[in-house]
Amino acid sequence: MPLPTDTDVSTPKHLRDKYAIVGVGETPYTRGSGMTTRALGTWAVRNAVLDAGLTAADVDGMLSYQSGDSTFAPFIAGDLGMRLNFYMDVFGGGSSTEALMGMAMGVIEAGLCRTVVIFRAMNGYSQVRIGGTGARSAAPVSGDTLHSRAYGWQSAGQMFSFTFMRHMYDYGTTPAQVAAVRATHSAHASNNPKAYYKQRVTVEDVLASRIICKPLHLLDCCVETDNATAIIVTSAERAKDLRHPRALIRAVAGRVCKPRADMHYQAGPISTVAGRYAREILWPNAGVGPQDVDVTGSYDAFTFTTMLQLEDYGFCKKGEGGGYVSDGTIRLGGRRPNNTSGGHLCEGYTHGMNMVIENVRQLRHDVDDSCPVGPDGRRRHTYDYSEGGCRQVKSCEVTANLGWANPGTGSAMVMRRD
Amino acid sequence: MSLRVDDLDNENVAYFKHCAEHSFHLQQCGDCKLRRYPPTTACPWCMSREAGWVPVEGKGAVHSYTEVHHAIQPAFREYTPYLILLVDLDTQKGEPTADEALRVVGNLVTPDGKLAPPELVRTVGIGTRVRMVFSDVSPGLSLPQWTIDESAAQPDKPWRYPQE
Secondary structure (H helix, E strand, C coil), X not given: CCXXXXXXXXXXXXXXXXXXXXXXXXXXXXXXXXXXXXXXXXHHHHHHHHHHCCCHHXXXXXXXXXXXXXXXXXXXXXXXXXXXXXXXXXXXXXCHHHHHHHHHHHHHHCCCXXXXXXXXXXXXXCCCCXXXXXXXXXXXXXXXXXXXXXXXXXXXXXXXXXXXXXXHHHHCCXXXXXXXHHHHHHHHHCCCCXXXXXXXXXXXXXXXXXXXXXXXXXXXXXXXXXXXXXXXXXXXXXXXXXXCCCEEEEEEEEEECCCCCCCCCXXXXXXXXXXXXXXXXXXXXXXXXXXXXXXXXXXXXXHHHHHHHHHHCCCCCCCXXXXXXXXXXXXXXXXXXXXXXXXXXXXXXXXXXHHHHHHHHHHHCCCCCCCCECCCCXXXXXXXXXXXXXXXCCCCCEEEEECCCXXXXXXXXXXXXX | XXXXXXXXXXXXXXXXXXXXXXXXXXXXXXXXCCEECCCCCCCCCCCCCCEEEEECCCEEEEEEEEEECXXXXXXHHHHCCEEEEEEEECCCCXXXXXXXXXXXXXXXXXXXXXECXXXXXXXXXXXXXXXXXXXXXXXXXEEEEEEECCCCCCCCXXXXXXXX
16 A cells, blocks of 8 residues: 555646635634534524625535534524535544535535535534543543553543654754744734634743643643634635635645554654645645745644644744744744634634634735724724734735644645635 | 443454453554554555464553643543653564554553552653553453563663653
């Protein structure tokens, strides 16, 4: 069996710029939504439809993913009076958003439907927590989990820590460099009224917070919240008639990168993750490279997952991720800001989707909801990114979203402004 | 924490049958001869269905680790901080590529199979030489675990997370 590096990574280029994201929607990021995941999903999908300027009759496809919670597409379609021509609910994790973008493009390309909405709904704080606390921690341990959970190796942080620890060993990466990701994202979130955590924290704050599992401190971990998000995909042609500037999809990639998608085996060093392999499809498909990207959206379940993705997708050399995330490059006002909404670390956790929504808004040039209001009552873009300032990135033309599920699977998407 | 091996999970039934006898066996592919862990029905290197069980020496070096201070599993709470180790076995290290190894998970335990106390946890890092011991966790079920290999030459200073 060939390893991923040996497989044919040439992909058809005719899908480049053929599809666009035309609507995005979400519910507030809370802890204690007070409603079901079905209700959350319904409101997020409705908000996305309205954002696009569409009606229920225009949406004929729905995709979603979950792992143990959420709701199903037919329920939400029924609640909103949608008659779907295609739907699919899959089991999935953090790399599902970008992978389902590819699926949405595929079903439209195949003629199964014309406009597809992708949603993720989760009471990720008050009900099923990804970290495995509550009911999940008491579930019987059998099968593959006898080689992980039986050893107290269960939460995402515990699972991924081996990779982080080995990266420090291999490359001399320091905890302070990685903590800079949280400090940076918290500064971004302070300009985001939607963010659950708006308070700015420093590198010292991160390092002084209690250890959860070495090398992860409490503030290295993302904020679990209750919320739903939704994204609408249609053809670039059809998108011309809609409300917003088109966020054109340059490329998507979804790749399994090891002989086994678990934490034990690797094709390559364990401090290298799936982005290293997904990028072999992503960049040639997109026709642009990391140097062309204005804004990145990493899957920041933890500070170090951001560092690893940025490194393995080629935004810096392997082993230099610690420097890249701490030298100011990823800050608002820096060369290539990352997670301008605050991401999972500060805005909220919707399993990969909220960073895509943020990048769509960056491409529309309308991330103005926190800009100062002038005497005429209108928002003023300041670009000084100080507390209470804007977070719109100047001349944002190309964005990249980097998904993460485990070190063995990676999905990513590149978009550009029309 | 309830541990069980399902009847139809033939590969794990066979694996833990050896473990119950405090004997470490891994599957070896009938075609390409590479061994693998954890147990599965197919060879991840050549897709072969054929595999047999072979004894493997439980010795190796720590490839990476995490030190858990906030336990998720209630059964581990009284033992924090505890170590989870990813150990490169000496057997088949560097195969089939230079980056590969048989990497076997386990906790750091005392020689008699009890989760290591904090003073022992603080001494182990990447590079520490370890040997396998078995912890009997319930009737008929034993887990392979790792303890410091007293007979091996240890690195001068195993690599530990810098912020202690």
